[in-house]
Amino acid sequence: MKPSLLIARKIFPETVERLRAHFALDWHDDDVPLAPAALAQRLQGKQGLFASGTERIDAALLDQCPELRAVCLMTVGYNNVDVDACSARGVLVSNAPDVLTETTADFGFALMMAAARRITESEHFLRAGRWRDWRVDLFAGAEVHGRTLAVLGMGRIGQAIARRGHHGFGMPVVYHNRSRLSAAQEAELGARWLPKDELLRAADHLVIVTPYTPQTHHLVADAELALMKPTATLTNIARGGVVDDAALARALREGRLAAAGLDVFEGEPTVHPELLACTNVVLTPHIASATVPTRRAMCELAADNLIAALIDGREPPTLLNPAAWATSRAAAR
Ligand code: DGY
16 A cells, blocks of 8 residues: 655645556645644644644644654755654655755845845835936945855755855955854855844844754844944845844844845744835745755655665655664664
């Protein structure tokens, strides 16, 4: 008998058909995520779950779904999953790294540039019919090339952004991360590690790319914003909650920060009303990885992980909890 699988949201039909060849499928073919009770109910008797970054997978859910063996996400971020609770129950968890790195870095860089060069603000002005004449300071923004790019969180995406800044725009790059890059990596990226406070003081353009964890909650709040230059920009493509959005809106409104580019928000899809009221912020609906080829690749990687775990008995390629793999292997023997 085929193992059974719940696909918890609308995804590309090609991936669904690929999975249908291997699994007894239940597909929630909808963009509105299942509420926790409905998710638990739909998972009854299922061994696999194809999920995104929005379904909450915690101990309460796992306890209701004792047959679940693998949770495979199509996103790289996995702060919606309690990995320890999964490991304790022998449930494999995978995410989707690498396939979205360059695409997400492209977007982060574009968002930073849009904020610095006031692109959406000036477009709204033009569309509103307010463009009457050429002016020497019309939407004069912040310089990008040659200015200091500060990367907070130097994982794969942070490095890809640093590479763009260093090689493409001649930007001195500084970064802060728990672990430092090797000397060779720093040389390739032209990047220098700084303590967080010094990074914030040095930044002309701060790009935030850290995972969201209890340790990174409000990593940038009032005190951190106070260290930044009033001419600087802040771009967040990490997760809502890493930045204190209310503090950021105050800094933008009071001219303590020049501009911001935000793709992620605390409590999204709700956006802080004071951010919506600021003109010097570019707001996008969590789309940094959204190109068709990349979103397809993310879906396919989640499918690869499910097939490895539940069909082939192989270690899933992007497994997050190898301890659970050892447990599940021991149980299978
Ligand atoms: C990710 O993959 O984590 C992106 O932020 C999409 O949610």
